[in-house]
Amino acid sequence: MKTVIRAFFRTLRVVLGPVMLLKERLTQPTGVQRGSAEQAAVDQQCQSLALYQFSTCPFCIKVRQEMRRxxxxIEKRDAQHNPAHRDALMQGSGATQVPCLQITEANGQTRWLKDSGAIMAYLRERFAATGI
Known part of the structure; x- marks a missing residue:
C-alpha cells in the first residue's frame, strides 16, 4: 500500500509540476523600479542572502514571485536535486524544509528563516520600495 501511495504522489508531482512552473512564468509580477545606485545597493545586500528551494513547491513559488516583485x-539553491545544497540546508537549519532563507549577517553569523510568510515579510521590510 505504501508503494501505491508513493507512486500516486510521484505521478501527481510529475503532472502538476510543469503546470505550476508555467503558471509562475505567466504570472510574473513587474519588478520595483529603482535608480541605478539604489539597485546597486540592493544587489550588494542580496549577496548575503540565499534561498533554499524546490522548483515546484507552491510556497517557494510564492517567495520567488515576491523576490521578482x-x-x-537573491541566489536560489535547489535543495531537491542538489545533494550539496540539501546537506547544507540540513546542517544549517536542522531540517530540509523549504523555502528557507539563509541570511549571513555582517558579523559573519548565519540565520535561517524557514516560513514562506516570514521570508516574504522579512524581504518586504528590508527592501521596501521606499528605500533600502
Missing part, C-alpha cells in the same frame, strides 16, 4: 537578485 521587489527586484531582488
Amino acid at each position: 521587489l527586484s531582488l537578485p
Whole structure:
C-alpha cells in the first residue's frame, strides 16, 4: 500500500509540476523600479542572502514571485536535486524544509528563516520600495 501511495504522489508531482512552473512564468509580477545606485545597493545586500528551494513547491513559488516583485537578485539553491545544497540546508537549519532563507549577517553569523510568510515579510521590510 505504501508503494501505491508513493507512486500516486510521484505521478501527481510529475503532472502538476510543469503546470505550476508555467503558471509562475505567466504570472510574473513587474519588478520595483529603482535608480541605478539604489539597485546597486540592493544587489550588494542580496549577496548575503540565499534561498533554499524546490522548483515546484507552491510556497517557494510564492517567495520567488515576491523576490521578482521587489527586484531582488537573491541566489536560489535547489535543495531537491542538489545533494550539496540539501546537506547544507540540513546542517544549517536542522531540517530540509523549504523555502528557507539563509541570511549571513555582517558579523559573519548565519540565520535561517524557514516560513514562506516570514521570508516574504522579512524581504518586504528590508527592501521596501521606499528605500533600502
